[in-house]
Amino acid sequence: MLNKTELNPASFLLNGVPGLEDIHIWISFPFCFMYVVAVVGNCGLLYLIHQEDSLHKPMYYFLAMLSLTDLVMCSSTIPKALCIFWFHLKKIGFDECLVQMFFIHTFTGMESGVLMLMALDHYVAICYPLHYLTILTNPVIAKVGFVTFLRGVLLIIPFIFLTKRLPYCRGNIIHHTYCDHMSVAKLSCGNVKINAIYGLMVALLIGGFDILCITVSYTMILQTVVSLSSADARQKAFSTCTAHICAIVFSYSPAFFSFFSHRFGGHTVPPSCHIIVANIYLLLPPTMNPVVYGVKTKQIRVCIVRILSSSKDTKTHSV
Structure with a gap:
């Protein structure tokens, strides 16, 4: 008979990157730098979109959604990872672990x-430009x-119940920097087959469906762009999609x-590589998206230059 402690441990210990404990401090530097860039960049984009009337368009509303999602996604993991690397604060409460799991998986799905x-949005803008603003109205975007x-x-709420129902009697050390669903489930001595099947099903329902829609959209976009008679029009259409393709x-x-x-790497890929890539998966998009959109999107560049120029002029006049 399992006692209450075995069913619901009071806490887990996040062990960081297994096998690389001696260089945690060095791993923390690029993580910290990327996190700072992600926070500053995405907060800057959100402020810019909010302040500039010229950016109050469907494309930029979706970009604001992406920035907000990126902020929550990386902030759910990186601060705790840095606490592990810098201060060896590995302990995380059972319920806190489940909350972190919920935010990570919900917002990766949202991303x-x-x-x-x-x-x-790009499909409507390029294939139906005359109806763009009538199709993508503010209520439609909100919905x-x-x-x-x-x-x-x-889709993610069942992860919490599936994880909480398991009996935990294989220790409380998670060889990870955050509470990933299957990393936690593997500590159980119960049957985790349902967890694994449901996790795969969610990945297919979210990732598979989204990738299919993206593929179909860009196939239609490519057909439309190729049929354009003007080389300048084709160039403009392709440049519109560049930042999104990078994202x-x-x-x-x-x-x-x-x-x-x-699933297929077996023992050929070391655990440390799995953990680092899992962190990059949550950190790279939030870091690079504002940089790419800032560089590739002309209207955002113009707004940034105008704000910087006005602030420079203000300082000049004050002197």
Whole structure:
């Protein structure tokens, strides 16, 4: 008969990156730098979109959703990881672990969903430019954004109950920097088959569906762009999609590596590599998205230059 402590441990110990404990302090520096860039960049984008009337358009509303999602996603993991690396604060309460798990998986699903919505936005803008503003009205944007968030919440909530029901009698050390669903479930001596199957099902429902929509959208976009008679029009259409394609690459590349290496890599990929890639998966998109959109999007560049110029002129006049 399992006692209450075995069913619900009071806390877990997050062990960081297994095998690389001696260089945790060195691993922390790029993590910290990327996190600072992510927070400053995404907060800057949100402020810019809020302040500038010229950015009050569907494309930038979706970009604001992406920035907000990125902020929550990386802030759910990196501060705790830095506490592990710098101060050896490895302890995390059982309920706190479940909350972290919920936020991580909900907002990674939200990230994928927003990228899908942005692909549909580009599809409407390029294939139906005359009807763009009548199709993507503010109420429509609010509804699809809420549905994307709700999809993540409803699909991830079962993770919490599936994890909480398990008996934990294989210790309380999680060889990770955060509470990933299967990393926690593997500490159980119960049957985790349902957890594994449901996790795969959610990955297919969210990732598979979103990737399919993105693929179909860009196939239609490519057909439309190729049919354009003007070379300048084709160039403009392609440049519109560049930043979004970069965001897709930054988001899905580490996700695919992590997914396939876990299932097919066996013992060929060391655990430390799994953990580092799992962190990059949550940190790289929030770091790179504001940089890419700031560089590749002309309207954002113009707004940034104007704000910097006005602040410089203000300082000059004050002197």
